[in-house]
Amino acid sequence: MVVFGTRPDAVKMAPVVQALRASPAEFTPVVAVTAQHREMLDQVLRLFAITPDHDLGIMTEKQSLADITVRTLEGLSALLPRVAPDLVLVQGDAAPSFVGSLAAFYQRIPVGHVEAGLRTDDKYQPFPEEMYRRMTTVLADMHFAPTRQARRNLMAEGVPAARILVTGNTVIDALLDVARRDRPPADPALAAVLNRPGRRVLLLTSHRRENWGEPQRRIFLAVGDLLDRFPDLDLVFPVHPNPVVAGPAHEILGRHPRAYLCEPVDYAANVACMKAATLILTDSGGIQEEAPALGRPVLVLRETTERPEGIAAGTAHLVGTDRARIVEAGARLLTDPAAYARMSRARNPYGDGRAAGRIVDGLRYFFGVTRNPPAEFVVRDTAAPARAARKVLAAARARGRPSRRRSPP
Structure with missing residues (x-):
């Protein structure tokens, strides 16, 4: 079962x-x-x-x-x-x-x-x-x-x-399966945000209980700071329906002209958002594993993480909930091509x-069906997951729906 x-x-x-x-x-x-x-x-x-x-x-x-x-x-x-x-x-x-x-x-x-x-x-x-x-x-x-x-x-x-x-x-199994399908979001407004020419997308997910209250307000304020600092940056934020999250989210970010706040999206749309993003800010566990497989840098909005492999590999950076620290880390990735490349091309250990x-x-x-234990997962070719993701994105481009990610200038 x-x-x-x-x-x-x-x-x-x-x-x-x-x-x-x-x-x-x-x-x-x-x-x-x-x-x-x-x-x-x-x-x-x-x-x-x-x-x-x-x-x-x-x-x-x-x-x-x-x-x-x-x-x-x-x-x-x-x-x-x-x-x-x-x-x-x-x-x-x-x-x-x-x-x-x-x-x-x-x-x-x-x-x-x-x-x-x-x-x-x-x-x-x-x-x-x-x-x-x-x-x-x-x-x-x-x-x-x-x-x-x-x-x-x-x-x-x-x-x-x-x-x-x-x-x-197994989330990498699911991610690559859905990414190959290349399904655009059903919401036309979201699809339009993800495909604006000459724009960069900041994807935010934030809902964890330990961030409720003042930590979450600091996160939202920091995201607003990044939007104000980078005029070519658009925010996509699928907001958790819990009023503890939705209330301050709409209060702080809801009126920003380049912030698209929407209800939680289905998994296929979430994959589309990650593929289109230049940068991802999250307190989610799963996205820490998924985004690196697509070559997307991740800033982790938590004080600690149970996924230290990504931090050690350089695919993710633990920034916590301090407003200034979030802005500093985000701005560096949005302005420094070398820093961005180090994270986006780092190995995915997941x-x-x-x-x-x-x-x-x-x-x-x-159950005794086989006598010998199976071979384990080993990160022998550290570029393999990222290479698989690049093949997925190349196939998407060939079908006429290019990824809208744009690296820092």
């Missing part, structure tokens, strides 16, 4: 579901969604042609973390005895990962954890994800780590090496587009 509930986790699980379906003689994937993010989840399910076998539909208005936990546990506790899966596969660090693992543990069902081993070593950064993934680790039997650093984190916590497989991150296949191979090994 494959369990997930949020849009980011659906994106990352979609390639795994597809890979399992490609081997019907060996696997019968049963998809159970909690749907704590109803509309955003459904967008991804449609994009990847996944119809859930079971939909818990737990989303309610003004739901708390406790509400999500209780309803997810109740729903899965009723479902698991009926389905009786041989293994429960969970993803990442949202509530369905931990609660799905706990529900499986209560039924003595093994657990496989995709994207295992990410850590900040601060239980409140990010909140509540750091503790969700730590508790999932304790309950999991098979750990699919995206990177070698993630494996080291798991081994430091006592997880046996034999239970860890380094696979790369994957090569074949993570899902490794996970399926790992499951074969776990």
